[in-house]
Amino acid sequence: MKELIELARRRCSTIPYRYRVIAVCFDSRGDYLGMASNYYGIKDSKSQNCHAELRALRRWGDKIHKMLLLRFGQGGAIRAIHCCPSCDKVMKKKNIKIILAA
Numbered sequence: 001m002k003e004l005i006e007l008a009r010r011r012c013s014t015i016p017y018r019y020r021v022i023a024v025c026f027d028s029r030g031d032y033l034g035m036a037s038n039y040y041g042i043k044d045s046k047s048q049n050c051h052a053e054l055r056a057l058r059r060w061g062d063k064i065h066k067m068l069l070l071r072f073g074q075g076g077a078i079r080a081i082h083c084c085p086s087c088d089k090v091m092k093k094k095n096i097k098i099i100l101a102a
């Protein structure tokens with residue numbers, strides 16, 4: 001788990017936004033699937049914006065059993081994060097367990 005957080009931290013340094021969130025995904029056996037970051041598209045095209053949870057879902061779909069949600073501040077410190085109401089609804093519907101790192 002520690003290695004994954006390190007990996008996420010390195011990955012987040014490539015996210016060009018102030019708000020940097022990574023969803024680390026695991027399958028039902030607890031095996032690591034991969035990680036997804038948040039994405040904000042071009043201004044004024046709201047449909048391009050996507051939270052890390054939804055991007056992960058698009059990639060791994062029903063394989064995902066749980067997600068570790070991480071947000072990193074400047075310098076790589078872990079910051080408090082929680083699912084927004086809209087993602088929360090989707091995660092509950094899909095029966096995905098969200099784990100918060102902070």
Ligand SMILES: [Zn+2]
Nearest residue numbers: 051083084087
């Ligand atoms: Zn969200």
